[in-house]
Amino acid sequence: MDRDVHPAVADAAESIASMEIRGAAAIADAAAEALGERAAASEADSPAAFRAEMRAAARRLHETRPTAVSLPNALRYVLRDTEGDTVERLRRSVESSATEFRHQLDQAQDNLGQIGANRLRDGDTIMTHCHSTDALSCVRHALDDGKELTAVVKETRPRKQGHITARQLRKLGVPVTLIVDNAARRYLDDVDHVLVGADSIAADGSVINKIGTSGLAVNARERGVPVMVAAQTLKLHPATMTGHTVEIEMRDESEVLADDERADIGRGADDPDLAVENPAFDVTPPRHVDAIVTERGQFPPESIVTLMRELFGDQHGEEPWEETLQ
Ligand code: RI2
Secondary structure: OOOOOOHHHHHHHHHHHOOOOOOHHHHHHHHHHHHHHHHHHOOOOOHHHHHHHHHHHHHHHHOOOOOOOHHHHHHHHHHOOOOOOOHHHHHHHHHHHHHHHHHHHHHHHHHHHHHHHOOOOOOOEEEEOOOOHHHHHHHHHHHHOOOOOEEEEEOOOOOOOHHHHHHHHHHOOOOEEEEOHHHHHHHHOOOOEEEEOOOEEOOOOOEEEEOOHHHHHHHHHHHOOOEEEEOOHHHEOHHHHHOOOOOOOEOOHHHOOOHHHHHHHOOOOOOOOOOOOOEOEEEEOHHHOOEEEEOOEEEOHHHHHHHHHHHHOOOOOOOOOOOOOO
16 A cells, blocks of 8 residues: 555545445445545645555555546546646646546436436336446436335345345335345346446446446346346446456455354364355356446447447556556
């Protein structure tokens, strides 16, 4: 960790890493806000010093969680093309980019919701996995259009983020049936859509989302239930166009197994031959996804690369969090 990182950045990074702030869109929003705050608080005495501060901030935020591409996309948006030959101009440029980014994020989620709502019919039942603000935007707009929906909400182990979805759906007045993840297949016959979000979308249309999404999608395909992914274009992963893969975050085993449980199961508390793995995400191949709904329209997953090229195709050069950037 950089020792010279500003408290506003350190706090945001800590909240993202601990998942106090979570969800791909919320992470991006928090990162942009932190960069704006860092710029506002800068006492740099030269443009070079200002850029170094912003680079340190971006690096600290970038190293928090590796899978949701919304985070590097946010850092890039706010810090690329930072213009100005004085610290004051640079500061204003970063602050206005951060504000603009956060506004666009809200707008994109709203537009996406309107499009996604068109796929939902009056009386439909959705099945959700984890908690996605993009997915909930589709539900909110469908309700605004006067449609009635019901929901089967998967608990989503290990952190039970399905509870957040259940709470928000109930606030919206949607009847909810909460189930454990293992019960999903049994309830698929009762639902009209699987509706999930995404942390990253790869160029081939693969969807990287909360662990358990891929198994759900395979089961849904077998049962003939369409799988709809709500993901604003901020979730498109540009590096996958040039062959990079998406790193899957491995989280702490304590989310799965408490210390006393470990001691109980293993040969003592520190049994080296008792392994616990806790991948936070998995990859759903495009053949198991029916539609990716973005603020630019809905796409069959195989064609998402066209949109990706249009939006991110001409990005070159060093990343704003890289050491070598001057
Ligand atoms: P929105 C979450 O990841 C979930 O996987 C969710 O589907 C995705 O981010 C997108 O969330 P985590 O941060 O951007 O809970 O749609 O690990 O809110």
